[in-house]
Amino acid sequence: MLISGKPHTTGVCAGTPQQERELLRDLARKAEQELIGVQMASMDELTLLPNRHGFLALAQLGLEACGQLGRPATLLFFNLDDFKRINYLFGRTEGDHALKTFADVLSIGFRESDVIGRLEGATFVALLTGSCGVDVTAIKARLEEMLDERNTMAHRGYGIGFSIGQIEYDPTAHDSVEELLVEAEKALGR
Numbered sequence: 001m002l003i004s005g006k007p008h009t010t011g012v013c014a015g016t017p018q019q020e021r022e023l024l025r026d027l028a029r030k031a032e033q034e035l036i037g038v039q040m041a042s043m044d045e046l047t048l049l050p051n052r053h054g055f056l057a058l059a060q061l062g063l064e065a066c067g068q069l070g071r072p073a074t075l076l077f078f079n080l081d082d083f084k085r086i087n088y089l090f091g092r093t094e095g096d097h098a099l100k101t102f103a104d105v106l107s108i109g110f111r112e113s114d115v116i117g118r119l120e121g122a123t124f125v126a127l128l129t130g131s132c133g134v135d136v137t138a139i140k141a142r143l144e145e146m147l148d149e150r151n152t153m154a155h156r157g158y159g160i161g162f163s164i165g166q167i168e169y170d171p172t173a174h175d176s177v178e179e180l181l182v183e184a185e186k187a188l189g190r
């Protein structure tokens with residue numbers, strides 16, 4: 001391709017400096033809106049955790065990194081016990097509060113490098129990267145302790161309990177995070 005020595009005049013640079021600045025500001029605003037749109041589509045509005053779509057994207061990156069580095073990974077999945085009962089007896093707003101509390105505990109309870117998300121309803125997941133054979137009993141106890149503290153402080157008339165399941169990432173059996181989720185959902189009876 002020939003490169004001309006003349007100054008390059010495109011549509012962007014054709015106006016006055018003021019018009020150019022406005023055009024650039026407009027472009028920046030549009031880019032920001034696009035980014036917000038992408039972020040919103042990947043985030044659960046209630047808990048602000050990644051939703052299923054966001055979790056799949058982020059966890060897939062984590063899993064690929066583990067695959068490349070020959071590191072293990074574990075998927076943990078959680079379901080709040082008797083969640084429908086909380087909604088039924090205390091109202092949906094209280095149900096929302098229970099979901100947000102649990103999301104908060106998960107966010108604090110795991111490492112920053114772990115990927116957590118809310119799949120749907122009262123089902124949450126965490127991909128623990130670089131860990132295998134994790135002690136789910138110890139994890140459950142740690143999360144329960146944090147929940148108990150919140151339950152005691154809040155005097156809400158109910159406790160937040162949960163069940164937990166675990167699937168070890170096996171690169172020979174799982175090609176993607178989606179396959180891990182399918183196994184998790186089978187275990188949850190979905």
Ligand SMILES: Nc1nc2c(ncn2[C@@H]2O[C@H](COP(=O)(O)OP(=O)(O)OP(=O)(O)O)[C@@H](O)[C@H]2O)c(=O)[nH]1
Nearest residue numbers: 046080081082083084085087092095096121122123
């Ligand atoms: N408050 C609230 N409820 C929700 C929300 N999303 C889904 N639900 C309710 O959550 C319930 C599904 O929760 P799950 O825990 O997946 O259902 P489940 O395992 O059959 O419930 P349990 O048998 O009570 O443990 C349904 O009754 C939904 O109406 C939400 O964002 N807020």
